[in-house]
Amino acid sequence: MALPLPSGLVPTEVAFLCEMEMVTIVPRQRLEPIQLLSGETPALRPPHRAEVPLWLALLLKKQRRANIVAPPWLLVSSLQDLVHQETNVDPEAFSPPPPPPMRSDGRGTARPYGTHPDPDSKPGDLILAPPFLPSCTQEAPSGYLPYHWLEMSETLLAHAADDIPNAPDVRALLRDLQEVRAAKMRGSTRHLDGGGGVLNLRGVGAMELAESRGFVLGVVDGVRKIGASMEASRREEEEERAAAGGADDSDEEMEF
């Protein structure tokens, strides 16, 4: 009954999450809206584009009922920019994640997708995060890799290669990206030397995390366990110093 998997998402679960990402399709057949648990699917009327989750897009694609539109960041020019960014502009950090998608409210102001206009929103308010942000649709910005970039591009190349312009070049560029970013991921543990408690990996992808989760978290936990006694004595010292400061005050008070 109990789940035998280790803590942390495994790659197949990450791929499952990725299938919830919305993608743009061009339907070839009419299809009436279907009432699903997560809401209603849009009515498909060729040749109008529609946005559906990836799993549905793949189903439609397999039955030749639709074509998938490749997201703008998966085009050759965008990937070339990204490889340049990753190798030359910033060889240390990952390229930045896409900016929060904005949506017009029809009155001339733009606000982040799916959030309440109130800036100090209530604690109960839900903030959407990948895979529920439209980061792989037609409107997604080019030149930014979304959180599920690796799974998304692999899936699209495997099942809808004929819908991606210049697929062989895309495949080669993706491999370059993957390699340069994997090296960064492995190198990220070097920043642990400082021993600060927080390590920032802004821009990393879901599959990259799943691949290196065991290694990175193992290193972090290992370093913590090795330094546990040192950390405990440092904390004790700090506490003593704080207590000594407090004690001095009370001593002075005692003199009065």
Place this chain on the structure above:
Amino acid sequence: MDIDDILREVDPASYAIPEGTRDLQALTRAWVAERSSPELLNWPVDGLFERINERIKQQIEKIEDMTGDMDPKTNFALIVIQTELERYKFIVRSYLRARIAKIDKHTLHYLSTPTLRARLSETELAYATRHQALLHNHYLSSFLSSFPQTLQNLNDTAGNISMIDTPDLDTAVFLRLLKDTLVEGRGTDTDGGMNGRYGDIVILRWSDAKPLVDSARAEVI
């Protein structure tokens, strides 16, 4: 659905996320968090699972209705509905099983204090109590009974060593920030702080990360 609902749907000034999406996002987040965090998290209290179970039940009934008439046109819709239902059920199942795995591992710990017990749902609490009782009785009948009376407990804390295993709350986790916020973490040599921006992905000890997750400023990934 009345005219107000239709108007609200086409009004671009409406920022409401549809309920289906909201619940799926909440369920997915709860699932991923439960899969990746070292300790058991709170059972959602806002009736999320009641709503989800009700909807799954309705959807199954709908499928049963639709399989009755074998119209080839509804056939494809049926495949789509069933696929989605299976995906949904997978998340629910995986979430519950991940929780059971944690409860099994540290049963006595989660039963030890009222605050920890409050994290379990009613069924989980019943399961944990009964499972632990069965286990203890089994141990008693097979070997514990030949021990001296004082050594028969499974939850001794004598000698400053507790018999109750607890999860390691300092295990590192990956977090994604949902708001711009200050992130503070304890480290081996120094304690660090950082002004986190929306979308940052950080590695942090779970004990430092928990307040951020509880206040919805970050999610576990």
